[in-house]
Amino acid sequence: MCLAVPAQLxxxxxxxxxxxxxxVQRECSLLLVPEAKIGDWLLVHAGCAVQIVxxxxxxxxxxxFRELEELEQDYFNGKIESRS
Amino acid sequence: xxxITLTEKSKVAASLLERIHELHNPEETVRFMEVxxxxxxxxxxxxxxxxxxxxxELISGPGCPVCVTDQQYMDQALAYAARExxxxxxxxxxxxxxxxxxxxxxxxxxxxxxxIIYSPMEVIGLSEQYPDKxxxxxxxxxxxxxxxxxxxxxxxxxxxLKNVFFLISHKLVPPALRALxxxxxxxxxxxxxxxxxxxxxxxxxxxxLADEYHMPSCIAGFDxxxxxxxxxxxxxxxxxxxxxxGNTYRSVVAKTGNSVAQQLMDTLxxxxxxxxxxxxxxxxxxxxxxxxxxxYDALVQLPLGTFTTSDGPxxxxxxxxIQGMIHPDACPLFGKLCxxxxxxxACMVSVEGSCSAWYKYGFSSGGMTWEx
Amino acid sequence: xxxIRLVHGNGGKFSHELVDQYIVKYFSNPILNxxxxxxxxxxxxxxxxxxxxxxxxxxxIFPGGNIGKLAVCGTVNDLAMMGAxxxxxxxxxxxxxxxPISTLETVLQTMSDMxxxxxxxIVTGDTKVxxxxxxxxxxxxxAGVGIVPDYVQLGTSYIESGMKVIISGTLGDHAIxxxxxRYGLDLPDTIQTDCAPLHKMAHKLLETxxxxxxxxxxxxxxxxxxxxxxIANSAQKGIRLQESAIPIRxxxxxxxxxxxxxxxxxxxxxxxIAIVRADVADEVVQVMRTFTEGxxxxxxxxxxxxxxxxxxxxxxxxxIRLLDMLGEDQVPRxx
Numbered sequence: 001m002c003l004a005v006p007a008q009l010x011x012x013x014x015x016x017x018x019x020x021x022x023x024v025q026r027e028c029s030l031l032l033v034p035e036a037k038i039g040d041w042l043l044v045h046a047g048c049a050v051q052i053v054x055x056x057x058x059x060x061x062x063x064x065f066r067e068l069e070e071l072e073q074d075y076f077n078g079k080i081e082s083r084s
Numbered sequence: 085x086x087x088i089t090l091t092e093k094s095k096v097a098a099s100l101l102e103r104i105h106e107l108h109n110p111e112e113t114v115r116f117m118e119v120x121x122x123x124x125x126x127x128x129x130x131x132x133x134x135x136x137x138x139x140x141e142l143i144s145g146p147g148c149p150v151c152v153t154d155q156q157y158m159d160q161a162l163a164y165a166a167r168e169x170x171x172x173x174x175x176x177x178x179x180x181x182x183x184x185x186x187x188x189x190x191x192x193x194x195x196x197x198x199x200i201i202y203s204p205m206e207v208i209g210l211s212e213q214y215p216d217k218x219x220x221x222x223x224x225x226x227x228x229x230x231x232x233x234x235x236x237x238x239x240x241x242x243x244x245l246k247n248v249f250f251l252i253s254h255k256l257v258p259p260a261l262r263a264l265x266x267x268x269x270x271x272x273x274x275x276x277x278x279x280x281x282x283x284x285x286x287x288x289x290x291x292x293l294a295d296e297y298h299m300p301s302c303i304a305g306f307d308x309x310x311x312x313x314x315x316x317x318x319x320x321x322x323x324x325x326x327x328x329x330g331n332t333y334r335s336v337v338a339k340t341g342n343s344v345a346q347q348l349m350d351t352l353x354x355x356x357x358x359x360x361x362x363x364x365x366x367x368x369x370x371x372x373x374x375x376x377x378x379x380y381d382a383l384v385q386l387p388l389g390t391f392t393t394s395d396g397p398x399x400x401x402x403x404x405x406i407q408g409m410i411h412p413d414a415c416p417l418f419g420k421l422c423x424x425x426x427x428x429x430a431c432m433v434s435v436e437g438s439c440s441a442w443y444k445y446g447f448s449s450g451g452m453t454w455e456x
Numbered sequence: 457x458x459x460i461r462l463v464h465g466n467g468g469k470f471s472h473e474l475v476d477q478y479i480v481k482y483f484s485n486p487i488l489n490x491x492x493x494x495x496x497x498x499x500x501x502x503x504x505x506x507x508x509x510x511x512x513x514x515x516x517i518f519p520g521g522n523i524g525k526l527a528v529c530g531t532v533n534d535l536a537m538m539g540a541x542x543x544x545x546x547x548x549x550x551x552x553x554x555x556p557i558s559t560l561e562t563v564l565q566t567m568s569d570m571x572x573x574x575x576x577x578i579v580t581g582d583t584k585v586x587x588x589x590x591x592x593x594x595x596x597x598x599a600g601v602g603i604v605p606d607y608v609q610l611g612t613s614y615i616e617s618g619m620k621v622i623i624s625g626t627l628g629d630h631a632i633x634x635x636x637x638r639y640g641l642d643l644p645d646t647i648q649t650d651c652a653p654l655h656k657m658a659h660k661l662l663e664t665x666x667x668x669x670x671x672x673x674x675x676x677x678x679x680x681x682x683x684x685x686x687i688a689n690s691a692q693k694g695i696r697l698q699e700s701a702i703p704i705r706x707x708x709x710x711x712x713x714x715x716x717x718x719x720x721x722x723x724x725x726x727x728x729i730a731i732v733r734a735d736v737a738d739e740v741v742q743v744m745r746t747f748t749e750g751x752x753x754x755x756x757x758x759x760x761x762x763x764x765x766x767x768x769x770x771x772x773x774x775x776i777r778l779l780d781m782l783g784e785d786q787v788p789r790x791x
Contacts, residue, residue, distance in 0.1 A: 003280075025642035031238060033344070046229060094700070131776045
């Protein structure tokens with residue numbers, strides 16, 4: 001129901017950020033992610049960032065996909081905790 | 085950011101599919117519901133349904149906000165659109181939804197001022213551009229969009245804008261899941277949970293699925309491999325008979341969700357009973373603005389006279405489709421009287437609607453499916 | 457700033473001034489310069505192709521081109537896709553009162569450049585001016601004729617199963633360049649219209665491969681998906697595409713993600729689909745790649761037995777997605 005895309009925060013002007021995805025820039029509101037900082041990847045929905053992408057988790061997800069053995073299930077059911 | 089390549093994707097998908105075959109008992113039929121409309125579209129776009137072994141069915145749930153918007157809401161929107169002093173701001177999908185007397189495209193063609201916007205935040209610009217008009221935003225959506233609309237209301241408030249109002253029909257996913265399961269005839273063996281709603285609310289609100297209903301559930305992203313991984317997870321839970329809220333989308337879905345968004349929503353809104361097209365009114369399944377925020381509530385500030393709302397269109401099975409009781413092509417109107425070009429029911433209106441996705445990606449006038 | 461006035465279209469002195477000062481200035485050639493109501497030109501024996509198209513794009517000027525570029529290349533390409541060598545164009549202009557003359561000149565200059573690049577002459581035309589608000593700035597209609605060489609045999613009836621489907625380059629560039637300007641998106645400079653005349657490449661292919669080429673088509677409005685669906689329907693054959701083979705620029709993909717568009721349905725103005733015999737497919741790609749407008753050419757699928765009238769996309773995860781024609785226009789959506 002909700003399209004959202006990750007994009008990188010490149011500029012902050014108070015509560016308005018500029019995010020970039022492969023050269024395409026857009027403004028988005030940072031009201032829901034007040035702790036976002038330049039360089040963070042943000043998940044953007046309808047012109048508003050709704051979460052900061054946890055890059056460590058993104059890496060682990062990718063790894064879990066690549067390995068696909070026991071690790072995967074343990075990871076997805078929360079038995080492998082990342083730094084948090 | 086590190087992303088999966090298409091070649092990797094093919095390999096990963098192949099091994100996930102192998103796992104699915106290992107885990108699935110070919111003797112039985114299991115039905116998993118994808119709750120989210122974006123999942124429905126992704127599943128069709130990637131052709132996942134046909135890849136799965138016989139006996140694993142994916143059914144599309146009530147997760148397209150456009151599709152579950154009820155007739156009364158559309159009639160209110162049409163009534164506002166007819167006013168000279170109003171500018172309607174809305175997401176594009178809403179224009180096609182039928183109300184009793186027509187849809188917003190027709191209003192637009194008849195001269196109503198309707199602005200299609202991408203972000204609710206654009207109402208701020210519209211307010212400045214049309215200071216003498218009342219800007220009404222059609223605030224539909226589930227938790228993801230609700231959070232964004234809440235942030236918009238906060239921004240409008242901070243700027244002291246007096247001519248921006250919201251026609252609110254906010255819907256919550258967990259109460260809808262509970263309602264589906266409380267129907268004794270439900271056919272659901274597990275849920276693919278909506279990734280971006282979960283970004284806001286986290287994992288905890290789904291815990292009742294495991295605790296009360298022993299129902300496998302897994303939060304999934306929107307890439308084909310993320311969806312396949314979630315199906316693997318559901319089958320694992322089923323096989324092990326241990327139930328929990330799985331999560332294959334942990335890069336953005338934290339256990340506790342986005343607490344800033346949750347607090348903001350709590351400040352602005354209170355729970356309300358809400359009408360779902362095809363399902364009816366579900367208790368505490370929606371949100372409405374709290375009294376102290378009524379300055380932004382269109383229905384309070386710009387009351388509408390009474391008018392009658394008709395029932396939904398005759399013969400339309402949207403309700404059964406949304407609840408996963410039937411596949412879209414079991415509806416007598418499907419593909420005949422009701423097509424994406426001439427939709428009868430709301431599930432055909434939105435590109436994410438179960439019927440529209442089914443028609444567009446799984447059924448075309450030439451025949452049903454691709455045959456090898 | 458000088459602007460177009462209604463009197464520029466009344467057929468009197470002002471009309472003549474407009475034609476003499478601007479139209480003839482840019483399009484000048486012996487046939488046009490007769491300034492009669494039509495054009496007379498010599499013909500050879502054989503077959504001729506004729507095509508017409510109207511251009512109404514908003515905005516008129518966008519990254520990498522303008523409406524004039526579309527107006528010439530579009531008709532030239534329509535002729536080229538029929539296997540014709542384009543020769544003569546007509547140009548009908550509908551101008552809105554108040555249009556800056558500098559904008560008109562920019563458009564005419566581009567049309568002149570593109571005509572020269574395409575080896576065609578603009579030999580007749582017409583100009584009307586309408587009241588402010590009746591049209592959006594400038595609309596252009598062009599019609600064109602060209603000679604079809606004897607060795608050309610193109611048509612959906614020549615499409616057979618086993619043939620390969622080739623696309624000459626990346627998809628969606630034109631639509632995204634135009635929409636980016638329309639919606640005020642901040643796009644990287646690499647997103648530009650792909651608008652370009654394709655006749656040289658088309659002609660070279662036909663010269664080299666003759667009847668091994670069954671069909672040409674440029675996937676303009678409705679994009680690759682709609683065009684292939686039309687072809688599959690008309691040929692009563694199935695077409696199977698490989699998702700991972702379809703070339704789409706990263707940045708175009710990014711805009712599509714942000715706005716919820718599907719690149720397979722986006723318009724292109726400088727791309728062609730070729731359906732060719734399998735044994736020459738690799739060579740066709742090599743020849744295309746010797747042209748700038750074909751440098752990203754690649755085989756994206758094949759014509760299959762069964763599934764008549766259907767286009768199936770083999771996705772990266774291994775499923776098949778059926779592609780339908782474009783229905784409603786794509787609008788930015790969130791859900």
